Amino acid sequence: MLKHHKVSQKEPKDIAFFSSTPVNKIERVESVEGFFCALCSMVFSNLNSSRFLILTFCLFATFAQGQKWTCGAPLDIPLELAGSFAEIRSNHFHSGMDLRTEQREGLPVYCAADGYVSRIKISPFGYGKAIYVTHPEGYVTVYAHLQKFNREIDSLVRLQHEIKESYDIDWYLKEGQIRLKRGEHIAWSGNSGGSGGPHLHFEVRDSRTEQCLDPMRFGLPVRDTLAPVFESFSAWSGFEASEIQTNQLPSIGHFVTGRGASDTLPLEIEPGKLELAVSIVDRYLSGSGDCGVKSLKVFVDGNLFYRMEIRSVNFNTTKAVNGFVPLGIYKSKSGQWYRCSVPKQTPLKEEVSMLSVPVEIRDSLIHSIRFETEDWKGNVATAVGFVQANLPNAPKHANAISLKAGEEKIIATRSGKITVQRESLFDDTELLLFEPVFDSLMPPVVEFGHEGVALFSPVKILFNLNEMTPEQRKKVVVMHGNYSKRKSIGGNVEGNFIVASSSNLGSFTYAVDSMPPTVEFVSQDFFDTDRVAQMKFRVADGLSGLESIRPTWSNQWVYYEYDAKNNAVTVEIPLTPIENETNEFVLKVVDKVGNETVYRKKFN
Numbered sequence: 011m012l013k014h015h016k017v018s019q020k021e022p023k024d025i026a027f028f029s030s031t032p033v034n035k036i037e038r039v040e041s042v043e044g045f046f047c048a049l050c051s052m053v054f055s056n057l058n059s060s061r062f063l064i065l066t067f068c069l070f071a072t073f074a075q076g077q078k079w080t081c082g083a084p085l086d087i088p089l090e091l092a093g094s095f096a097e098i099r100s101n102h103f104h105s106g107m108d109l110r111t112e113q114r115e116g117l118p119v120y121c122a123a124d125g126y127v128s129r130i131k132i133s134p135f136g137y138g139k140a141i142y143v144t145h146p147e148g149y150v151t152v153y154a155h156l157q158k159f160n161r162e163i164d165s166l167v168r169l170q171h172e173i174k175e176s177y178d179i180d181w182y183l184k185e186g187q188i189r190l191k192r193g194e195h196i197a198w199s200g201n202s203g204g205s206g207g208p209h210l211h212f213e214v215r216d217s218r219t220e221q222c223l224d225p226m227r228f229g230l231p232v233r234d235t236l237a238p239v240f241e242s243f244s245a246w247s248g249f250e251a252s253e254i255q256t257n258q259l260p261s262i263g264h265f266v267t268g269r270g271a272s273d274t275l276p277l278e279i280e281p282g283k284l285e286l287a288v289s290i291v292d293r294y295l296s297g298s299g300d301c302g303v304k305s306l307k308v309f310v311d312g313n314l315f316y317r318m319e320i321r322s323v324n325f326n327t328t329k330a331v332n333g334f335v336p337l338g339i340y341k342s343k344s345g346q347w348y349r350c351s352v353p354k355q356t357p358l359k360e361e362v363s364m365l366s367v368p369v370e371i372r373d374s375l376i377h378s379i380r381f382e383t384e385d386w387k388g389n390v391a392t393a394v395g396f397v398q399a400n401l402p403n404a405p406k407h408a409n410a411i412s413l414k415a416g417e418e419k420i421i422a423t424r425s426g427k428i429t430v431q432r433e434s435l436f437d438d439t440e441l442l443l444f445e446p447v448f449d450s451l452m453p454p455v456v457e458f459g460h461e462g463v464a465l466f467s468p469v470k471i472l473f474n475l476n477e478m479t480p481e482q483r484k485k486v487v488v489m490h491g492n493y494s495k496r497k498s499i500g501g502n503v504e505g506n507f508i509v510a511s512s513s514n515l516g517s518f519t520y521a522v523d524s525m526p527p528t529v530e531f532v533s534q535d536f537f538d539t540d541r542v543a544q545m546k547f548r549v550a551d552g553l554s555g556l557e558s559i560r561p562t563w564s565n566q567w568v569y570y571e572y573d574a575k576n577n578a579v580t581v582e583i584p585l586t587p588i589e590n591e592t593n594e595f596v597l598k599v600v601d602k603v604g605n606e607t608v609y610r611k612k613f614n
């Protein structure tokens with residue numbers, strides 16, 4: 011029914027009617043000196059007016075308190091973004107900015123301001139190799155997905171690996187240990203941890219509250235003249251944005267390129283409380299990734315309907331992103347989708363300011379929806395769409411389970427129970443519970459709600475294991491997902507039952523993991539006139555996942571790197587013979603339920 015034209019992403023200027031061209035706000039004060047000069051000339055030219063002097067003094071004081079600290083560029087190439095601060099990601103708000111590194115690793119990374127190294131974290135997941143620098147002005151900068159550290163830091167980090175006998179380290183340093191100056195070379199950019207391509211993840215935190223802040227606030231010279239582009243919007247009634255089914259989306263309309271607003275047919279909704287969601291793409295230079303916006307306003311027939319502005323990102327509340335987006339649409343469509351209503355329950359308080367004004371649509375008139383947004387550099391855009399109510403038909407399921415946001419609910423199942431925690435839901439909802447019997451010899455399956463339901467705190471799934479032997483119980487894990495997509499979510503066995511926490515609803519069952527991890531030899535090289543062997547392996551575990559990796563030479567731990575996304579383990583074996591020892595290389599890999607695989611090799 012709707013014309014599904016896509017807004018041109020490369021030429022936002024062409025969509026004049028629907029999305030405005032970039033409007034540059036007052037240029038940010040880039041240098042402290044410039045600002046002081048402006049103030050000084052005002053003071054001197056208005057010496058006669060004492061009232062003005064006081065006002066000027068107040069401005070001066072506010073400025074001195076709030077904005078004195080600035081960040082230098084962490085790279086010495088022009089700063090281009092692949093991802094913005096607070097961009098919407100799966101299960102979190104992006105905590106920093108992703109700086110492009112010319113699609114390669116190994117660019118020098120510089121410290122953004124005077125300070126000291128306060129933490130070094132190395133992990134095969136997440137941030138990979140990361141440095142945290144604390145600045146005395148009350149900020150911490152974070153540099154993540156690094157390839158390697160500078161020589162001084164690297165030698166100290168090697169010692170930590172040896173003390174811990176592990177690739178994973180999380181080392182907190184004291185103030186005097188590694189001091190840094192602004193612009194000092196600290197590391198080389200990389201692609202370590204969960205990174206999906208070479209880039210530098212750069213973050214600024216408030217050192218007291220641990221809130222992540224917009225790095226552009228501190229004067230980073232990131233170029234951005236492109237306004238955000240509105241792509242699509244969705245309208246419906248009768249259910250909340252946090253319970254959209256991924257396979258039954260509400261109607262979606264696309265904003266038309268270069269046409270008048272009246273060319274867009276209204277989206278049809280059932281009469282009732284209006285619900286809206288909108289997808290916006292913000293780009294920095296042409297070709298950069300889909301970034302997020304800072305604020306959004308929505309007006310229905312000219313009256314404010316929803317307003318939000320993102321101020322910070324906090325790791326304790328970052329999962330609340332699932333109630334901030336229309337999760338069912340976000341999971342099945344591309345782009346940055348924003349829900350245009352405040353959930354009944356959300357932990358986002360300081361991080362995002364939100365306000366919504368409910369609107370009931372019970373007539374058959376066409377209603378206009380106007381969207382306004384601003385990106386992190388102050389470029390703005392607008393778009394207009396329409397909705398209209400049709401005849402009511404809203405069947406409700408008779409056997410649904412009613413749940414209230416903010417209340418705990420324990421639901422008995424034939425095979426155990428499900429506990430929905432007080433902080434699990436964003437909105438009141440009704441969910442269906444099925445316990446289909448596919449095969450009486452197989453473990454029971456419980457289907458509760460669907461994967462589009464947004465959760466903040468996980469729900470708890472309990473299965474009775476009465477029929478299992480004690481030996482089997484040690485190796486059981488709870489599985490989530492449909493059929494071939496089932497994945498282990500672990501679980502704790504306590505007596506006759508297993509309990510697992512799940513951040514998603516949907517289909518649950520359990521399985522016994524009796525398969526040890528796989529360890530596959532890939533390659534072998536020798537260095538340092540054959541005194542060091544470097545071996546590469548592919549390691550994986552099909553069901554419960556890996557718990558530990560331990561390589562040894564003659565029973566002594568040896569250094570290794572683990573790249574989880576590529577299942578790759580690289581080991582450096584010092585072939586120095588040790589008297590009265592095995593002189594054998596051993597790689598022991600253990601999964602989460604204790605199955606182990608041991609690889610052994612003797613070198614001649």
Ligand SMILES: [Zn+2]
Pocket residue numbers: 093104106107108210211212
């Ligand atoms: Zn990042």
